[in-house]
Amino acid sequence: MANPTLDIEAVRAFLRIAELGSFTRAAEAMRTTQGAVSLRLKRLEDGLGCRLVERTPRSVQLSARGAGFLEQARKLVETHDRALAAFTGARQRLTLGISDHVAGPELPALIARMNAQDPHLLIEIRIGSSGDLLQSFDRRELDTVLVRLHAGRSDGEVIAEEKFGWFASPSWQHHAGEPLPIATMPEPCGVRIMACQLLDEAGVPWTEIFVGGGVSAVSAAVVAGLGVAALSPRMLPFGAVDVGPRLGLPNLPRLPVLLHSRVTDDRSREALAALSAAFRSAVRG
Known part of the structure; x- marks a missing residue:
């Protein structure tokens, strides 16, 4: 068999599946469909000549070959992104506000997921009350906020609902x-x-x-x-x-968690999609 050429987006799909343990959540993080994620994984598996993910109706787990490939896949994507960032120049900044009632023990993992999505995106995070963060968002001091439902507002995308x-x-x-x-x-x-x-x-x-x-x-x-x-x-x-x-x-x-965002560039939107998918995963357990 000829040496395979790895599709970087197929490798990204594999990493999202491995990190989130779900094709559905991987698709959410990559802002695409579950079918597209499955197709990318199949293309990667066909190229490597082995199964990387074992999928059953109840669970998604890495195969032995998949677990062995995981660290190399991370290094490949990181190297690719470093090379691209060095070519394109200055780091892009994303300012994000997270409500204190939303930022929980998973916050380090959520930040790590955003960084894994784009290691060269400069992320600035502010923690505060939903009301204060929404005011800052309306004043354009923050690009995006992740907050609880606030009285008098009907905008924002519902990311998850939590019991109290x-x-x-x-x-x-x-x-x-x-x-x-x-x-x-x-x-x-x-x-x-x-x-x-x-x-x-x-x-x-x-x-x-x-x-x-x-x-x-x-x-x-x-x-x-x-x-x-x-x-x-x-x-x-x-x-x-x-x-x-x-x-x-x-x-x-049950109280909703909403994402309010005005970002339009692909890098920031993809990082926020990864954050949203990881947060949904944390809330669902």
Whole structure:
């Protein structure tokens, strides 16, 4: 067999499948169809003369040959992108805002995915409240924001929806007859407003016991046993439990995560597509 010539986009497709564990999510990250990703992988496998991915109705796994090819594939794409960046000149910048209620423990992995998509794209990330980030986006201080649904806005692309619950430390006990102690972020946090409105509508007396400048501070208050917080399970501090059913608290709805973006260039859009696909993967588990 003649020495094969590797198609760089086919190699990229293989890497996205390996990283995301799904043809569907790889297609989302590459802004193409699942059929196109499958075709690229087949072209690569035919060229190499071996199967790289084992696909079943329930899972996608690398074959032994695929696992062995993975690191070389990464090096090939990185070398290709370095050579292209050196030829084209200055690095392009993407300014991205991520809501504190969205940026969770997966943030390093999400950043890594964007960097893997385009190592020579300069990414500037700002963490803040959804409201503040949207204002910065409207003032054109940020190219893109990844935020929670914000009252009064109907724009943005829904990336995922997450469930929420009422979480507390396992040792925390609510004293009968006393208002429910709530740990929150300050206004205009949309999760805070939503949680407090639901408590009021359900006739549950409550009081703010702690106001934190970020989700990590609110989580720390929960761990310290100060009270209850409305949080996504993805953001949970270690050992926290959902006390909503035990206390008869109102059910919290699934809240959407939206991407607002004005970028039009292919490099930034492809990096954001990789971010979106990785985030969907993290939320779905």
